[in-house]
Structures are given as C-alpha cells and as structure tokens.
Amino acid sequence: MRKWTRRAFIGAGSLVGGGFVLGVAGVAFAPGRHGVVSTDAIDKGELTSWITVTPDNFVTILVPHCEMGQGSQTGLAMMAAEEMEAEWERVRIEEAPALDAYANAYMLRAFTGESMPAPLGRAIDYGAYRLARWFGTQATGGSLAVRGTGYGMRIAGAAAREMLLAAAAERFGVPPAECAAARSHVAHAPTTQRASFGELARVAAAKPVPSNPALKDPETYTIRRTAKPRFDIPPKVDGGVGYGIDFTLPGMLHAAVDIAPVQGGRLVSVDPAPAKAMPGVQEVVELEEAVAVVADSFWRARKALAALEPAYDDAGHGDVSSASIFAAFDEALGAAPEMPAEAARVVTADYRVPFLAHATMEPMACTVRVEGERAEVWAGTQDPLNARSAAASALDFDTDQIHLTNLMLGGGYGRRLPFCFDYVDLAARIAQAMSPAPVKLVWSRENDIQHDYYRPAAMCRYAGALDADGRPLAVGAHYAGGGDRESLFMPYAIPDQRFDARNAPHHVREGAWRSVLNSQHGFFKESFIDELAHAAGRDPYAFRRDLMDEHPRFRAALDRVAEMAGWGGPLPAGEGRGIAIAESFGSIVAQVAHVAVSPAGRLRVRNVHAAVDCGDVVNTDSAAAQIEGGVVFGLSAALVGAITIGEGRVVESNFGDHRMIRMADAPNVEVEFIRSGERLGGLGEPGVPPVAPAVTNAIFAATGIRVRDLPIENQDLSRA
Amino acid sequence: MAITLTVNGQTHTVDVEPDTPLLWVLRDTLGLTGTKFGCGIAACGACTVHLDGRAVRTCTLPVSAVEGMPITTIEGLAQDGRLHEVQQAWIDHQVPQCGYCQSGMIMAVSALLARRPDPSDEQIDATITNICRCGTFVRVRRAIHAVAEGGNEEERHA
Known part of the structure; x- marks a missing residue:
C-alpha cells in the first residue's frame, strides 16, 4: 500500500514537476497513458524518471533530447552517471518518447536566464513546467541540452545514489553514512560488505526520494572532464542507424x-x-x-x-529580389549613428550578409x-x-x-x-x-534549398569615434534583419554605445540557423572593432584586450587563442592572421584564422585556432568536435554560402549552385578549453560566430582588402 | 523489367524501370538504407558505393548500367563480422556527428585507400569531395592518415 502511495505521489510529481524529477519512467513504458504510473515500476527497479537500474547491474538513462550528432545524449548520461557513481561501461541510454511528461521545462529556464532551481524538492517548478507544456516544448536547440537538462540529470543521478546507499545500509545493517558508492557498487568498508547497484535496485526503488541529494565536488569527477566515446557512433559507421x-x-x-x-x-x-x-x-x-x-x-x-x-x-511578391531587399535595408538604416562632437576621428562601415539555408544532409x-x-x-x-x-x-x-x-x-x-x-x-x-x-x-534537395526557414539576410551600418590618442569614445550601429542584446553585446569598455534596430520587412521565410543572430552580428561587430583598431594604428589583438578590464573571461580567452596561434609571429607575404571573439549561448569563443591569399586572389584558410570558455567541459572529445564542426559550418557560409532571391523565389536549387566547402577548403582546427568554473555554456553553436570575422580580418592583414559583404567569394582579392 | 544485381555478394533479381537510379533500388527495393540520398545530382557523395571496387555515386547511375557487376554497400563493408579498418578508424577518431553523410564518406575513403594506401593531403582533397554539413572534415583527414600509418606499420612488421 505504501509503495502504491509513493508511486502515486511520483505520478503526481510527473505532472507537477515534468519529466525531470521522478516517476515518469512508468509513463515511458506505457505510452498513451501519460500521467498514469505503471504498477510494475518497482519490479522493474525504476528509481527516477531518468534512471533505471536492472538486476544485471546495468544503468539505463532516459535522455529527453534528440541526438543530432552533438553528443549531448552521451554528455547527459555522463552527468547522471557521475553523480550516481555508476561504472561507465555499464551505462546505456534511451531517448525519451514524445510525451507531455518530458516537456523540458529546464530549457525555458535557460532561455529566460533564470538561475537553476535548487535540488529536487524545489526543482518541481510548476510555473515553468506549465509553460513548457503550453509551448509543447521538448526541443533540442539553443545549445541547451547539457547546460539546461544536465542539471536535472545530475539531480536524478544523485537521488538515485542516495536511494541505493539507503538500500545497502538496510541490507548490511549499518548506517548509510558509513556506506560509499563507486563503480556501480555500494561498499561498507568496516565490514567489507559489498553489493552491486543491480542487487540493490528493487529495495532502493522503495526508499524515500531524497529531497536534497548532495552533488559531487567537481574535483572528484571521474567520468566528466574525460573523453568518452559517443553511444551514437558505432551504428553510424555500418549503415545500421535509421534516420x-x-x-x-x-x-x-x-x-x-x-x-x-x-x-x-x-x-x-x-x-x-x-x-x-x-x-x-x-x-x-x-x-x-x-x-x-x-x-x-x-x-x-x-x-x-x-x-x-x-x-x-x-x-504579390514576384518583383522581390535580393537587390530590392538590400535596397530597402539601406534606406531603412538611414544615416550612420551620430558620433560625439569631440571625436578626433570617426570611422563608418556598412556590412551585409545574405540569406542562408541549413541544407541538412538528410532532406x-x-x-x-x-x-x-x-x-x-x-x-x-x-x-x-x-x-x-x-x-x-x-x-x-x-x-x-x-x-x-x-x-x-x-x-x-x-x-x-x-x-x-x-x-x-x-x-x-x-x-x-x-x-x-x-x-x-x-523532399528533394531542390525542395529543401528552396523551402527553408532561412538565416535572415541582414545589413548593419556602423560608426565609431576615436579620441586623439586612438581610444574609442563611442560606437553605434543601425541594423536591419534582426539583433538582440546577446548578439549586439561587445565586451569592450566603450562608454557610449548607440544601437538601433530598423525594420524593412519582406516575405522571405526565416528561422533559427546555427548560432541564430550571432552569425550576423558576430561578423558585424568583430569586423568593425578590427577596423577601429587599424584606424587607431593599433594591433587588433592588443587593441581588443586593452578594452577588456571589466571582462576577464573574454581577455583570458583572447590571450589563450593568441598564444595558441603564435599571434604576432612572422608570416610570408600574402599571409595574415585575424582575431575575433564572441559570446553566444553562454560560451565565450575566441578564434584566430591564418589565411594565405595568392596574388591572383585565391584564398586558402590554413588554420583556425579556438579558445573556448564554456564554464566546464563534460565530454572533452565531443566538445572539441562541436567547435570543429561549428568552425567549418561558419566557414562554409563565410566563403561560399548565399541564398539569393529573384522574382520572389529562391534562385539556388541544389548543391550545384548552393555550394558548401569540402575537404579541400577545410582548414586545420585546433581547440582548447578554459575551465573557468562559471555556469555551463552551450557548444553546438558558439563555434560559428567568430569564424567569418576572424577570416576577413586575416584577409585584411594579408592584403589590405576589407571584406564587408559575405560571402567572401564575391569579392576580388587579387592584387595588381 | 527484371534486372539481376550482385550486392554484397548476394544475387538479387529486381523488377524496376531500367532508368531507376541504383540508389533507389538499393534503398527502396532491397531495403539497404545505409546508402543515403543527399542531392540526386551526384554532387554530395552521400550515395557512394563500390562498383567493382571503385567508388561511384548511385543517385544518377541507372540500375541497368550495373547489371552483373559486383556492388558493395556500407552494409557489406565489414567482413566476417569484423569492421573494415576505415569503419574502425571512424569509431576510434569519433568522426561522425549526425552521421548521415558518413556511409558515403566511408565508402569513398575505403576505395581511395584500396588504391593508394598512404594518400597525400592533396590526393585526399582531390578524391574525397563528399559534403559533410556537420563539418567533420578535420577528423576525416586525421582518420585517413591514421589508417594509412597503421597499414604501413603492419607491413613493416609483416
């Protein structure tokens, strides 16, 4: 009777607390009956919503995010297994089914920037959960899986560990505090008694759910901060995975x-x-x-x-073209932002980026x-x-x-x-x-290229003022095509900042494209700060770092990448380095691109170095892979990416005219992480924004040619 | 029209229009979905298989043109339950992200390495022209060189 009551409570918990607290595992095994907890949950040894321990001593972790190749399913499992003290080789994962009970309320919290709730008892956040249900959100995007849901996974793992410890203490006849969990076993050292999680699961499932389980000290991590092979990779090398x-x-x-x-x-x-x-x-x-x-x-x-x-x-859109859209942007932007009268020098520049398609390889x-x-x-x-x-x-x-x-x-x-x-x-x-x-x-590839939700085309008109000593007094921009606080943010101590959105609507369908608004504004702002540095006669790295007194994390990332790339070292004629930095989705990424431009104007991006502060790293290898991929994705767009509108429709139709870079154009990418201990940042997207400006800044260093419109291939880089 | 195909060592007789691309016969008629549709114009390489040991893109290759020729798909690359060295290198170096292009990538790379066991970067660039949107190229190159070096080592110790 007591068991049923508890499961009923947990069932209620699943409605109140969503998929991240307890009890919804019962739902997972009875689709279509959501809100009803299966009566055999205890026999199955289900401990929490996300974790199942079976008698064979395997731990199965239910992950409420899809796998797109970012490795977040493996990362989330690592976070739960770490707190649980599970043996990594005995951990499996399952993806949560599409049920309301799994609506990931944490995602909304991360979006709204609220702090994470305190452990379990208070994690039942009715408001956020109802909001998530209302949106029907079970999304994987915004680089949020690990930094949002990860917290819930840790709580679930820690709660499971405490319940297993309680079960072991009962079995051994000793106080729980004298028991310790490690590698999927609980041991009592004084009496040398030992039992596996699998042996303890059934009893543990009936133990009270701890309201405030202790989380591990990061310095004692044995699973996190290491490189674990991703679960999703083996079936991707033999054709076995079903898309x-x-x-x-x-x-x-x-x-x-x-x-x-x-x-x-x-x-x-x-x-x-x-x-x-x-x-x-x-x-x-x-x-x-x-x-x-x-x-x-x-x-x-x-x-x-x-x-x-x-x-x-x-x-009625048959006369719309990319040219007409950019002409409307140009008109909407009006005059460049006014700069203070005391400026010794005013710099202005216009930047343009085109629409872009996602072009996922699977249509x-x-x-x-x-x-x-x-x-x-x-x-x-x-x-x-x-x-x-x-x-x-x-x-x-x-x-x-x-x-x-x-x-x-x-x-x-x-x-x-x-x-x-x-x-x-x-x-x-x-x-x-x-x-x-x-x-x-x-869909055909033609369907896909011509009916996307495109990365918005955008235009930005910047102005900046320098004093007589070359220090920036003011910076501002009028921008069309979207922008928000994060994407416009500059980590530079420039006292007077004047940003103003201008509207020039058009009918082209738009959506979120890897790194969203940061993909445009990362290019705009980091190009312009580079232009200001050169106008001031300063080294672009030194100019930036001198303005970062209030942003030590940015300065540390900039210093690290400069060191990695050998900034300032000699280069042959026609070669150059460019630097750029941007924060997005909670992670700061600094990059240096090294380019070579032949006299005929042929561009080759040789290396991209990236220094990343995402707070802490869960799976070191897949974290690096995400940044490598973001660099290549952003570089492809910067070099050759464009969706063009003509007669109201998309002109490009397939990979013949909508090109992507391949092996021959992909640079060597080196990634290092800075463990700042700050809140976890995302990794799927933040590698993208700095790469375009790093490359165009490098082109300027190599040739004196400033690329202000993307893609770069539209500009003649040859020198007479 | 009945056409006889030899795929992964097995003989199949299929009844399809002769202009049907091999890709769709593999995927929809034979159920070998490891070979992927990416563009339909032989531009991206997701549909790459081995035809008599050579890498070919199957989305524009009429099935009638390959009758009787030995075809190997990603499903047939492993031998006797043992992964091909390229597949193993893909796991060792954690190459795939979404993985959709990787069947074609692995087939293209394994054909290259069969012909040139230790390709230069220039040969890799010229031969491996498959598109990967996740941007795994850095690891593809690393894994190719690792296989080449491993192979040389084995030869040295042979």
Missing part, C-alpha cells in the same frame, strides 16, 4: 512534392493526367500551396511529378499513417512535441490523437525546430488524402 528518411512500413506509399516557389504562393492549376498515366502512380494530391504525387516507390513518384506542369501564383522526410481518429507520425525532429502539434493542426486533430516517434536526425542546425515543421504538415495532409495507407514524404 527519418529510412523509415518504412508494410504497404507504405511514397510521395514526392512540388511546392509554390514563391513563399505564400498558391497552386492555381495542375493537370494530373500525365502523372496518373505513369507506372506505379496511385494519386495526384492537390494541396493549397503544393502538388504531390503518391506512388509505390519514391523514384516513380519523383519521375511522375516531373511530368506535371503546375501553375502557382506569386502572392526533410516524414511518414504518416492516418487511420480514422488516430494518426501515427515518424520523423526526425528537434522537437517531437511541437512536431506532433504541427501534425495535429494539419489534420484538425487533438494532439492526443497523434503518436509521434522521433527518429535519428541527419542534421538539424535549427531547421527542425518548433514552427519549422512544414514537412510534417505536408506529409500529414498527403497521408490524410491516402488514408489508411501509410505515406512517406521525402
């Missing part, structure tokens, strides 16, 4: 889609006959903004789609089966709960009529975040037309 696009069902049909090329456009007419006459074609589905061909194989659907000649309207794909009042959805998403809402909205269902299974993502970078589920929406409507047959919609 959203790989999903299949018996009797499944395949859909290919053509979408109105101008965003907001509508399908005016299409003659389905040519497609219907082709082999294997089941149906031509006309939607408001698209036409789909459904066939018995994807290739047949795709080929039949190519036989159609759909006509669309342009929603958007989603499988849906609509049967009567129920629908099932299979897709790779960064937020299964919001994706489920998108399907519900498309079908005019309630969310509890839909079961969504999240599959491995072939890249995210922000493309599969909330409110970006057009592929789920389209798949649901097509499947509804074909009900009850399951339908898999696979």
